[in-house]
Every structure is written in C-alpha cells, then in structure tokens.
Amino acid sequence: MSIRPLYDRVVVKRIEAQRTTASGIVIPDTASEKPEQGEVIATGNGRRLQDGTQVPLEVKIGDQVLFGKYAGQTVKLNGEELLVLREEDILGVVESSDARLKKVA
Amino acid sequence: MSIRPLYDRVVVKRIEAQRTTASGIVIPDTASEKPEQGEVIATGNGRRLQDGTQVPLEVKIGDQVLFGKYAGQTVKLNGEELLVLREEDILGVVESSDARLKKVA
Amino acid sequence: MSIRPLYDRVVVKRIEAQRTTASGIVIPDTASEKPEQGEVIATGNGRRLQDGTQVPLEVKIGDQVLFGKYAGQTVKLNGEELLVLREEDILGVVESSDARLKKVA
Amino acid sequence: MSIRPLYDRVVVKRIEAQRTTASGIVIPDTASEKPEQGEVIATGNGRRLQDGTQVPLEVKIGDQVLFGKYAGQTVKLNGEELLVLREEDILGVVESSDARLKKVA
Amino acid sequence: MSIRPLYDRVVVKRIEAQRTTASGIVIPDTASEKPEQGEVIATGNGRRLQDGTQVPLEVKIGDQVLFGKYAGQTVKLNGEELLVLREEDILGVVESSDARLKKVA
Amino acid sequence: MSIRPLYDRVVVKRIEAQRTTASGIVIPDTASEKPEQGEVIATGNGRRLQDGTQVPLEVKIGDQVLFGKYAGQTVKLNGEELLVLREEDILGVVESSDARLKKVA
Amino acid sequence: MSIRPLYDRVVVKRIEAQRTTASGIVIPDTASEKPEQGEVIATGNGRRLQDGTQVPLEVKIGDQVLFGKYAGQTVKLNGEELLVLREEDILGVVESSDARLKKVA
Numbered sequence: 001m002s003i004r005p006l007y008d009r010v011v012v013k014r015i016e017a018q019r020t021t022a023s024g025i026v027i028p029d030t031a032s033e034k035p036e037q038g039e040v041i042a043t044g045n046g047r048r049l050q051d052g053t054q055v056p057l058e059v060k061i062g063d064q065v066l067f068g069k070y071a072g073q074t075v076k077l078n079g080e081e082l083l084v085l086r087e088e089d090i091l092g093v094v095e096s097s098d099a100r101l102k103k104v105a
Numbered sequence: 106m107s108i109r110p111l112y113d114r115v116v117v118k119r120i121e122a123q124r125t126t127a128s129g130i131v132i133p134d135t136a137s138e139k140p141e142q143g144e145v146i147a148t149g150n151g152r153r154l155q156d157g158t159q160v161p162l163e164v165k166i167g168d169q170v171l172f173g174k175y176a177g178q179t180v181k182l183n184g185e186e187l188l189v190l191r192e193e194d195i196l197g198v199v200e201s202s203d204a205r206l207k208k209v210a
Numbered sequence: 211m212s213i214r215p216l217y218d219r220v221v222v223k224r225i226e227a228q229r230t231t232a233s234g235i236v237i238p239d240t241a242s243e244k245p246e247q248g249e250v251i252a253t254g255n256g257r258r259l260q261d262g263t264q265v266p267l268e269v270k271i272g273d274q275v276l277f278g279k280y281a282g283q284t285v286k287l288n289g290e291e292l293l294v295l296r297e298e299d300i301l302g303v304v305e306s307s308d309a310r311l312k313k314v315a
Numbered sequence: 316m317s318i319r320p321l322y323d324r325v326v327v328k329r330i331e332a333q334r335t336t337a338s339g340i341v342i343p344d345t346a347s348e349k350p351e352q353g354e355v356i357a358t359g360n361g362r363r364l365q366d367g368t369q370v371p372l373e374v375k376i377g378d379q380v381l382f383g384k385y386a387g388q389t390v391k392l393n394g395e396e397l398l399v400l401r402e403e404d405i406l407g408v409v410e411s412s413d414a415r416l417k418k419v420a
Numbered sequence: 421m422s423i424r425p426l427y428d429r430v431v432v433k434r435i436e437a438q439r440t441t442a443s444g445i446v447i448p449d450t451a452s453e454k455p456e457q458g459e460v461i462a463t464g465n466g467r468r469l470q471d472g473t474q475v476p477l478e479v480k481i482g483d484q485v486l487f488g489k490y491a492g493q494t495v496k497l498n499g500e501e502l503l504v505l506r507e508e509d510i511l512g513v514v515e516s517s518d519a520r521l522k523k524v525a
Numbered sequence: 526m527s528i529r530p531l532y533d534r535v536v537v538k539r540i541e542a543q544r545t546t547a548s549g550i551v552i553p554d555t556a557s558e559k560p561e562q563g564e565v566i567a568t569g570n571g572r573r574l575q576d577g578t579q580v581p582l583e584v585k586i587g588d589q590v591l592f593g594k595y596a597g598q599t600v601k602l603n604g605e606e607l608l609v610l611r612e613e614d615i616l617g618v619v620e621s622s623d624a625r626l627k628k629v630a
Numbered sequence: 631m632s633i634r635p636l637y638d639r640v641v642v643k644r645i646e647a648q649r650t651t652a653s654g655i656v657i658p659d660t661a662s663e664k665p666e667q668g669e670v671i672a673t674g675n676g677r678r679l680q681d682g683t684q685v686p687l688e689v690k691i692g693d694q695v696l697f698g699k700y701a702g703q704t705v706k707l708n709g710e711e712l713l714v715l716r717e718e719d720i721l722g723v724v725e726s727s728d729a730r731l732k733k734v735a
Contacts, residue, residue, distance in 0.1 A: 003171065003197040006163050011197065042197075045163070047678075048152075052160045055682045058636050058675065066633065066705055066714070073196060075171055084171070084196040091703060091714040092633040092641065092672075108276065108302040111268050116302065147302075150268070153257075157265045178301060180276055189276070189301040213381065213407040216373050221407065252407075255373070258362075262370045283406060285381055294381070294406040318486065318512040321478050326512065357512075360478070363467075367475045388511060390486055399486070399511040423591065423617040426583050431617065462617075465583070468572075472580045493616060495591055504591070504616040528696065528722040531688050536722065567722075570688070573677075577685045598721060600696055609696070609721040 001078055008047040010059060010090070011075075012038035012067070012083045036069055037094065038083060047087070057087050064094040106183055113152040115164060115195070116180075117143035117172070117188045141174055142199065143188060152192070162192050169199040211288055218257040220269060220300070221285075222248035222277070222293045246279055247304065248293060257297070267297050274304040316393055323362040325374060325405070326390075327353035327382070327398045351384055352409065353398060362402070372402050379409040421498055428467040430479060430510070431495075432458035432487070432503045456489055457514065458503060467507070477507050484514040526603055533572040535584055535615070536600075537563035537592070537608045561594055562619065563608060572612070582612050589619040631708055638677040640689060640720070641705075642668035642697070642713045666699055667724065668713060677717070687717050694724040 003011050015037045040063045046054040059065060072085035108116050120142045145168045151159040164170060177190035213221050225247045250273045256264040269275060282295035318326050330352045355378045361369040374380060387400035423431050435457045460483045466474040479485060492505035528536050540562045565588045571579040584590060597610035633641050645667045670693045676684040689695060702715035 001199055001201050004200055005197040006192070006195055009197065044197075048160065049682050050155050050680050052154050052158065053682065055678065068703055073173055075196060077199070087636070090636055091705060092635040092639065092674075094631055094707070095634055096631050106304055106306050109305055110302040111297070111300055114302065153265065155260050157259050157263065178278055180301060182304070211409055211411050214410055215407040216402070216405055219407065254407075258370065260365050262364050262368065283383055285406060287409070316514055316516050319515055320512040321507070321510055324512065359512075363475065365470050367469050367473065388488055390511060392514070421619055421621050424620055425617040426612070426615055429617065468580065470575050472574050472578065493593055495616060497619070526724055526726050529725055530722040531717070531720055534722065569722075573685065575680050577679050577683065598698055600721060602724070 003042055003075065003077060003082065003084070005042055005044040005084055007044045007054070008057060008087045009044045010040050010057065010065075010085055010087060011042040012065060012072070012085055013041050014038045014081070014083060015064070037064060037066055039064055041082070059087060059090060059093060064096075066091040066094060108147055108180065108182060108187065108189070110147055110149040110189055112149045112159070113162060113192045114149045115145050115162065115170075115190055115192060116147040117170060117177070117190055118146050119143045119186070119188060120169070142169060142171055144169055146187070164192060164195060164198060169201075171196040171199060213252055213285065213287060213292065213294070215252055215254040215294055217254045217264070218267060218297045219254045220250050220267065220275075220295055220297060221252040222275060222282070222295055223251050224248045224291070224293060225274070247274060247276055249274055251292070269297060269300060269303060274306075276301040276304060318357055318390065318392060318397065318399070320357055320359040320399055322359045322369070323372060323402045324359045325355050325372065325380075325400055325402060326357040327380060327387070327400055328356050329353045329396070329398060330379070352379060352381055354379055356397070374402060374405060374408060379411075381406040381409060423462055423495065423497060423502065423504070425462055425464040425504055427464045427474070428477060428507045429464045430460050430477065430485075430505055430507060431462040432485060432492070432505055433461050434458045434501070434503060435484070457484060457486055459484055461502070463507075479507060479510060479513060484516075486511040486514060528567055528600065528602060528607065528609070530567055530569040530609055532569045532579070533582060533612045534569045535565050535582065535590075535610055535612060536567040537590060537597070537610055538566050539563045539606070539608060540589070562589060562591055564589055566607070584612060584615060584618060589621075591616040591619060633672055633705065633707060633712065633714070635672055635674040635714055637674045637684070638687060638717045639674045640670050640687065640695075640715055640717060641672040642695060642702070642715055643671050644668045644711070644713060645694070667694060667696055669694055671712070689717060689720060689723060694726075696721040696724060 005011050040059050040061055043057050043059060043061060046056045048054050067083075067085055067090050071089035072083045075082045075084055110116050145164050145166055148162050148164060148166060151161045153159050172188075172190055172195050176194035177188045180187045180189055215221050250269050250271055253267050253269060253271060256266045258264050277293075277295055277300050281299035282293045285292045285294055320326050355374050355376055358372050358374060358376060361371045363369050382398075382400055382405050386404035387398045390397045390399055425431050460479050460481055463477050463479060463481060466476045468474050487503075487505055487510050491509035492503045495502045495504055530536050565584050565586055568582050568584060568586060571581045573579050592608075592610055592615050596614035597608045600607045600609055635641050670689050670691055673687050673689060673691060676686045678684050697713075697715055697720050701719035702713045705712045705714055
C-alpha cells in the first residue's frame with residue numbers, strides 16, 4: 001500500500017536524527033523543537049492555478065527536505081509513520097556534496 | 106436515497122479500523138486521534154473557478170482516502186453515517202498493491 | 211408574500227424529522243446536533259464573478275438539501291420559519307430513488 | 316438632506332414591526348433577535364470590480380429587504396434613524412403578492 | 421501646510437455637531453457613539469488595481485461624508501485635528517437640498 | 526552604510542517634534558499617541574503585481590510623511606534610529622506652502 | 631551539505647553583533663529586541679505567480695539583509711545555525727559605502 005497525495009501535498013518519511021548529548025543522554029522528542037528532516041516518498045500532481053491548470057511541485061521524490069516540527073499531519077500506513085505536508089510547509093531541500101558532484105559529472 | 110455533493114465536496118463512508126491493542130483491549134474512538142480512512146461514494150462536479158468554469162476533482166468514486174479526524178461534517182442517511190468533506194481536506198489516496206497491478210495489466 | 215434571495219443565497223424550508231427515541235421520548239432540538247434537511251423554495255440569481263457576470267447556482271427549487279445545524283439565518287414570513295443560506299453552506303442534495311427513476315424514464 | 320451611499324452600500328429605513336404579544340405586552344427591542352425588515356431608500360453605484368468597472372446592485376430603491384439585526388451602521392439624519400448596509404448583508408427581498416400581480420399585468 | 425493622502429485615503433475635517441440635550445446639558449464625546457460627519461478636504465489619487473492602474477475615488481473635495489466614530493486615524497496639523505480615512509470607511513455622502521437644486525439648475 | 530528597502534517598503538527618519546507643554550514640562554514619548562512625522566530617505570522598487578511587474582511607489586525620497594505611532598519596525602544603522610515601513614502604512618504626505626510655491630515656479 | 635530553499639524563501643546566516651555595553655557588560659540575546667542582520671547564502675527560484683510563472687527574488691546571494699528578530703525558522707546544518715526566511719520578512723538590504731564604490735567603478 002502507498003499514499004498518492006493530492007495537488008500540492010507531499011508524503012514525507014521522517015529521518016529521526018539521533019538526539020543524544022555528548023555524555024550519552026538521549027533527549028526525548030518533546031525537548032527539542034528544531035525543524036525536522038525527511039525524505040519525500042510521494043508528491044501530488046501540483047497546485048491548481050486559478051485558470052484550472054496544475055503547476056508541478058518544486059520538490060521531487062527522493063529529496064531530503066526540512067520542515068517545521070508541527071507541520072503537516074501524521075499518517076500511519078503498514079505500521080510506518082508518514083507525514084503529509086503541503087509543499088509550502090517545506091523550508092528547503094538539503095543537498096549533500098555528493099548530490100552536487102553528481103550534477104557536475 | 107443518496108447524497109449528491111455540491112462543487113468540491115465528496116461523500117465518504119468511513120472504514121472503521123479495528124482499534125484493539127495486542128492484549129485485546131478495545132480503544133474507544135476518542136482515545137486515538139490518527140487520520141481516518143474511508144471510501145469515496147459520491148463526488149461533486151468540481152470547484153468553480155473565477156471565470157465560472159468547473160474543474161473536476163482529483164478523487165473519484167471508489168477511492169480509498171485519508172483525512173483528518175475532525176474534517177468534514179457527519180450526515181446520517183438511511184441509518185448510515187456518512188461524511189461530507191471538501192476535497193482539500195483529503196490528505197491522499199491509499200493505493201493498494203493490487204490497484205497498481207491492475208494499472209500495469 | 212415570498213422572499214427573493216440575492217446572489218448565491220437560497221431560501222430553505224426545514225423538514226423537521228421527528229426526533230423521538232424508540233421508547234417514545236421526544237428529544238428537544240438542542241440535544242441533537244446533526245445536519246438538517248430542508249427543501250429549497252427560492253434561489254438567488256447566482257454568485258457574481260470577478261468579471262461581473264453571474265453563474266447560476268447548482269441547487270434548484272424543489273431540491274432536498276442537507277446543511278449544518280447552525281448555517282444561515284432564520285427568517286419568519288407569514289408565520290412560517292424559513293432559513294436563508296449561502297449555497298456553499300449546503301452539504302449536498304438528497305436524491306431519492308424515485309428521483310432517479312424519473313431521470314431514467 | 317439625504318444620504319448617497321458609496322459603491323455597494325445601501326441606505327435602509329427600518330420597518331419596525333409592532334412587537335406586542337397577544338396579551339398586549341410590548342417586547343423591547345433587545346428581547347427579539349429576528350432579522351429585520353426595511354425599505355431601501357438609496358443605493359450606491361455598485362461594487363467596484365478588479366478591472367475598475369462597477370456592477371450595479373441587485374436591490375433597488377423601494378425594495379423591502381431582510382437583514383440581520385446587527386448588520387450595518389445606524390445613521391441619524393433629520394431626526395430619523397437610517398441604516399447603512401453593504402448589499403451582501405441583505406438576506407433577500409420580500410415580494411408581496413401585489414408586486415407579483417404588477418409584474419404579470 | 422496640508423496633507424496629500426495616498427491611494428484610497430481621504431483627509432476629513434470633522435463637523436462637531438453641538439451635543440447638547442434639550443435642558444442644555446452638554447454630552448461629552450464618549451457618551452454618544454453615533455457616526456460622525458465631516459468635510460473632505462483632500463483625496464488620494466485612487467485605489468491601485470491589480471493591473472497597476474489607479475481608479476479615482478467616488479468622493480471629492482467638499483463632500484460632506486458620514487463615517488463610523490472609530491474609523492481612521494487622527495492627525496494634528498497646524499493645531500487643527502484632521503482625520504485620515506480609507507474611502508471604504510465612508511458610509512455615504514450627505515446631500516443637502518441645496519446641492520440638489522444646483523444639480524437641477 | 527545605507528538601507529535599500531525591498532518592494533513597497535520605505536525607510537523613514539523620524540522628525541521628533543518637541544513635546545513640551547506651555548509650562549515647559551517635557552512629555553515623554555509614551556504619553557502622546559499621535560501619528561508621527563518623518564522624512565523618506567529610501568524607497569523600494571515598488572509593489573509586485575500579480576502579473577510580475579512592479580509599480581513604483583507614490584512617495585519619493587525627501588517626502589515628509591505621516592504614519593501611525595506603532596507602524597513599521599525600527600532599525601539602528603550607524604547609531605541612527607530609522608524606521609522601515611510599508612507604503613500602505615503611510616497616511617499622507619505633508620506639503621508645506623513652500624513646496625507648493627516650488628511647483629508653481 | 632547545503633540548503634536549497636523553495637520559491638520565495640532565502641537562507642540567511644546571522645551576523646551576531648557584539649552586544650556589549652560601554653562598561654563591558656555583555657547583554658544576553660533576549661534583552662535586545664532590535665532587528666537582526668545576516669548574509670543571504672541561498673535563495674529560492676522565486677515566488678509563483680497566479681499564471682504559474684516564477685518571478686526571481688530581489689535579494690541575491692551575498693546581500694547583507696535586515697529582518698525582524700522573530701522572523702523565519704532556525705535550521706541547524708553541519709553544526710551551524712541558519713535562518714530560513716520568506717523574502718517579504720526582509721526589511722531591506724544594507725549597502726556599505728564600499729558596495730557603492732564598486733558600482734561606480
């Protein structure tokens with residue numbers, strides 16, 4: 001089973017950064033309000049313009065994205081927690097140096 | 106009797122997942138605030154654009170959709186509880202592997 | 211006397227379902243917050259678009275419509291309570307099987 | 316002296332229905348929150364569209380209109396209380412059977 | 421010195437009606453919440469439309485206008501209190517019978 | 526160093542009127558909530574329209590402008606307090622008689 | 631790793647001005663609510679217009695910008711705190727005299 005989001009929504013799988021202090025203490029989720037990171041696993045067909053056409057999204061499947069901690073709605077599918085966001089809740093796409101190298105090559 | 110929703114509204118029949126813990130305790134509805142799943146049983150003719158035309162909806166009858174627990178309004182018809190939602194309250198369409206196979210075939 | 215609603219408004223006459231439990235106890239209005247049903251008895255000429263034209267409404271006189279309990283404003287005319295709603299407050303049109311048969315015939 | 320309302324505003328003179336119970340007790344204004352009725356005595360030149368043109372209003376001078384009790388702003392002119400409303404605050408136009416006859420004739 | 425208002429703003433000089441009861445008691449300002457009257461002494465060049473053009477205002481210098489008691493912002497210039505309003509805060513223009521006669525002549 | 530404001534923003538240098546009563550008592554800022562006056566020292570390139578073009582502002586560098594006491598955001602640059610406003614927060618431009626003479630000449 | 635912001639967002643690296651009083655006391659961040667300064671290190675492709683096209687931003691990489699203290703969302707990348715802002719939260723671009731000289735030359 002998979003989710004096909006509508007219009008300008010995307011489905012994101014969170015990447016839970018290991019929240020551990022230097023001394024090894026694990027910080028519970030509610031104690032750190034940083035933006036979250038995740039991987040886009042599905043995108044909608046794009047926002048509907050006022051003339052009825054749809055514009056494709058800027059993010060695409062596989063993108064590593066940053067978003068606010070309280071953005072979107074959590075959905076559980078096949079026992080896995082996913083997040084359904086609107087594209088405008090996405091702050092940016094994280095590009096690794098590798099990704100850049102690929103573009104150069 | 107049936108409901109014909111207007112414009113960008115859809116009528117959804119909830120699929121009540123069995124809310125039971127591993128040890129068999131049934132969780133009452135108010136204790137679980139996850140998004141809900143349902144089947145679209147009727148759709149409106151589409152949102153009205155500013156030039157007066159209507160654009161058809163992205164969801165169609167038979168789609169399994171996800172939506173927020175408090176989205177829409179409950180309607181009772183023929184003793185059956187239905188939900189009338191705006192299409193923008195729908196988070197996404199659940200596609201089973203079977204559905205995908207059908208598309209391939 | 212009758213009311214001619216403006217633009218995208220409609221006048222609806224409520225159909226008060228008999229609110230009685232199986233054991234015969236009558237439930238007062240404030241105890242049941244279900245959507246209401248009514249019959250459209252007058253419609254406006256349609257919503258005004260941004261270019262000045264008006265688009266006719268999707269509902270028409272005689273339609274059995276569903277609406278939220280607190281939608282619209284109650285108006286008393288000739289001793290009869292009527293409801294003036296905007297069309298977007300209407301959840302859907304109830305179609306009986308008879309209505310469908312008529313369409314087929 | 317008279318008031319010329321701007322754009323989509325209209326000036327309405329309330330018709331104060333005699334608020335008296337069967338036993339002759341006069342009900343003060345604050346105790347009855349029904350919509351009010353009035354006669355349009357002046358109208359603006361119409362709402363300004365986004366392209367700068369103005370569309371004439373649907374109501375015209377002499378119309379008996381219904382409006383919410385708290386709509387508009389009261390203005391005192393020549394010792395007379397008038398109400399300045401936006402057209403969208405008007406629920407509908409009351410048409411007497413006489414008015415209809417005139418149209419037929 | 422004078423104020424040139426921008427876009428859809430107008431500068432109005434209040435006409436303070438003598439607030440005195442029949443028995444000669446002067447009513448302080450805060451005790452009477454009626455709309456106010458004033459004379460337009462300057463107008464902006466008009467509201468900017470979405471295509472960049474400006475549409476001239478409906479009110480003009482010399483108009484006697486009505487407005488809500490709390491509309492606009494008071495400005496003190498040359499020791500004189502003036503009011504800067506948006507045109508949409510103006511309820512209407514008061515036309516004296518004289519003004520009408522002038523139009524006829 | 527100077528600030529170049531974006532789009533419809535302007536940079537204003539306040540003109541602090543001497544707030545002194547007749548008897549010589551200096552009134553502290555927080556005790557007088559009149560609109561403020563200032564001189565425009567930089568303007569943005571204009572508001573972006575929906576078709577992507579920019580319309581130039583109505584105010585220009587050197588204009589003496591009036592604005593609400595709490596409008597805009599204070600910025601400190603080179604030890605000098607400046608105010609960054611949106612153009613729509615400007616109530617009007619103060620024109621001295623001298624300015625008018627210059628226009629005539 | 632770097633962040634590629636979407637649409638009208640920009641990534642800014644704060645320039646923390648040394649907040650020290652004349653007598654050498656360091657003022658903690660929460661005690662000074664002045665706008666902040668930073669350098670733009672990445673920009674989105676521009677705001678999407680209603681016809682689907684994108685207009686490039688007015689700010690560009692390298693610009694020294696001013697913004698409100700509570701604007702945007704903080705993101706931590708490679709141990710470095712960055713700020714993701716919408717362009718409309720930027721008050722203006724700080725131009726040093728050097729920058730001007732370069733333009734002249």
